[in-house]
Amino acid sequence: MGKRFDPLTLGDYMNSQPINIVNSSPCYPIQKELFHYVPDKINYGLRTRIGTFYEILTSAIFGGKWVGTSNSSNNGNGLFQPDVMSIDAIIESKSVCWKEALKLVDFQIDQYLLQQCADFYQNPRRIFFSIFKYNVKNPLSHFKNAKGNHLEAMVKTLSENTSFLMFLPFSVVYALHTPRENSLDEKKSYFSRYDDPRFDPLTRLKATGMRELLLSPEKVLETYGIDSKEYKIVRTRLPNGVKMNKNKITSFPILFIEDRNYDNWLKKFKEENKEKVKLIQSEEKKKKDYWTRQDGCSDSGEEKLELPEELFDDVVPF
Numbered sequence: 001m002g003k004r005f006d007p008l009t010l011g012d013y014m015n016s017q018p019i020n021i022v023n024s025s026p027c028y029p030i031q032k033e034l035f036h037y038v039p040d041k042i043n044y045g046l047r048t049r050i051g052t053f054y055e056i057l058t059s060a061i062f063g064g065k066w067v068g069t070s071n072s073s074n075n076g077n078g079l080f081q082p083d084v085m086s087i088d089a090i091i092e093s094k095s096v097c098w099k100e101a102l103k104l105v106d107f108q109i110d111q112y113l114l115q116q117c118a119d120f121y122q123n124p125r126r127i128f129f130s131i132f133k134y135n136v137k138n139p140l141s142h143f144k145n146a147k148g149n150h151l152e153a154m155v156k157t158l159s160e161n162t163s164f165l166m167f168l169p170f171s172v173v174y175a176l177h178t179p180r181e182n183s184l185d186e187k188k189s190y191f192s193r194y195d196d197p198r199f200d201p202l203t204r205l206k207a208t209g210m211r212e213l214l215l216s217p218e219k220v221l222e223t224y225g226i227d228s229k230e231y232k233i234v235r236t237r238l239p240n241g242v243k244m245n246k247n248k249i250t251s252f253p254i255l256f257i258e259d260r261n262y263d264n265w266l267k268k269f270k271e272e273n274k275e276k277v278k279l280i281q282s283e284e285k286k287k288k289d290y291w292t293r294q295d296g297c298s299d300s301g302e303e304k305l306e307l308p309e310e311l312f313d314d315v316v317p318f
Contacts, residue, residue, distance in 0.1 A: 128169055164254070
């Protein structure tokens, strides 16, 4: 993202009819009990706190129930639980600071693949990713130095500095994560891979890729081998007057993309991924068998190395 790029000046978005939202006054619960609290450490769980802001905002814009901070795609007992859920949709909320890329982790994408193709965790639902970009370059340092109530300062800052939102169906997200072989060279300006065994493998949608997707969604979709005519593409914006805890949220661009014929896409997608689904299901069964073992872990008596929590606060390995 170059310094000259200001999404709030994009006329195609900011002069458009605003999106109809469900709740114009969402509430972010400012209380210690909402998180695992560590005194005097705003960085502890900071990404969770920021993520919670955008999960609540996602629910306010598109409806559905915010599941809460205890959720996880893999919370240790095999339960798949996205951020926002309604009767017919599952929404995964992502928040990306100004300088970072969107990270699509292989493990999480595989969980959604299972849900999409096999209803492995929940009843059949469409899947969407709600991806926010916010204009804070170094959030760990920024919020650590905030005065007064850190959570209140964070809510105010994010309300005033959200740059744009891209609401994408799983068909597009999966293509961004797993691009086809054709035209890979052209797409490399948009994405990169991380396959170091020290951390979970993932695909990054670079800041330049996020920018191009916002500016020219049809072009980017075609680059990934997706027929843009198969999608409803709407350039809209957040309406004025939306508030989070009485903090006015500055109106920002919203790129809304939806499959025109979801059933046709899903049928083809299931056929293309039959073998992959079987492989992932096999791995999931192994995990479930491990979690439900009666005799416990073979290394349960080993001593664990305890590391100071602050060592993990500012680690950004990607």
